[in-house]
Amino acid sequence: MADQGIRVFLADDHAMVREGLCAVISREPSMRIVGQCGDGLQVLQQVQALSPDVVVLDITMPGLNGLDVCRQLTRKGHETAVLILTMHDDEQFVTRAIEYGASGYLLKEAAAEQLAEAIRTVSRGELYLGPGIRRTALQRIGQPGGDPYDRLTLRERQVLQQIAEGKTNRQIAQELSLAVKTVDTHRSRLMRKLNIHDQTSLVKFALRRGIVPLQ
Numbered sequence: 001m002a003d004q005g006i007r008v009f010l011a012d013d014h015a016m017v018r019e020g021l022c023a024v025i026s027r028e029p030s031m032r033i034v035g036q037c038g039d040g041l042q043v044l045q046q047v048q049a050l051s052p053d054v055v056v057l058d059i060t061m062p063g064l065n066g067l068d069v070c071r072q073l074t075r076k077g078h079e080t081a082v083l084i085l086t087m088h089d090d091e092q093f094v095t096r097a098i099e100y101g102a103s104g105y106l107l108k109e110a111a112a113e114q115l116a117e118a119i120r121t122v123s124r125g126e127l128y129l130g131p132g133i134r135r136t137a138l139q140r141i142g143q144p145g146g147d148p149y150d151r152l153t154l155r156e157r158q159v160l161q162q163i164a165e166g167k168t169n170r171q172i173a174q175e176l177s178l179a180v181k182t183v184d185t186h187r188s189r190l191m192r193k194l195n196i197h198d199q200t201s202l203v204k205f206a207l208r209r210g211i212v213p214l215q
Helices: 017-024 040-050 066-075 089-097 109-124 135-140 153-162 171-178 180-194 199-208
Strands: 004-011 031-037 056-057 081-086 104-107
Touching: 004 017, 004 040, 004 081, 004 199, 017 031, 017 109, 031 040, 040 056, 040 066, 040 180, 056 066, 056 109, 066 081, 066 153, 081 109, 089 104, 089 135, 104 199, 135 153, 153 180, 153 199, 180 199
Parallel strands: 004 031, 004 056, 056 081, 081 104
Antiparallel strands: none
């Protein structure tokens, strides 16, 4: 890292946001952007291929939300540090991000002033919580809550998000390279685990968790 600077990957579904982040990072001689992406399903593959030092990751993304991307990255044992950059300031998002392995949490409204510092901090293996993030969120980490969402597999989380985005089983099957019957099986299993029995309630669940945005 010392020879080539901090290698940064940007993951945000808005191209203009990524352009702004690129402008901020380009002012830092000790950092360089090695890739960027706007789809959560593609982030895992690209990070694995590029092995950046830091991933700057939004929570609300199509395909697979940033928290589940973070969870999967850390479960796979990547040495990449994850910095969550989002508009969500609710404690539940902060707590879940840290539980899922994120090294930092920064609000977008503070990105222009704090992004470089946050990237440097997490690249050193230290925890970074940006301005406006309540430290009390850390006290909730590991507390038993019986969250049924934690029982879902990665594939079930992917299918849930695709359903909440309004896609049909056939569209989901094409997106995830699965058989339609397999998608239907995942749908049935995840709804049973969540104790949800209709699609409207499933979408409401996804909205409350920030898995999909309120349009």
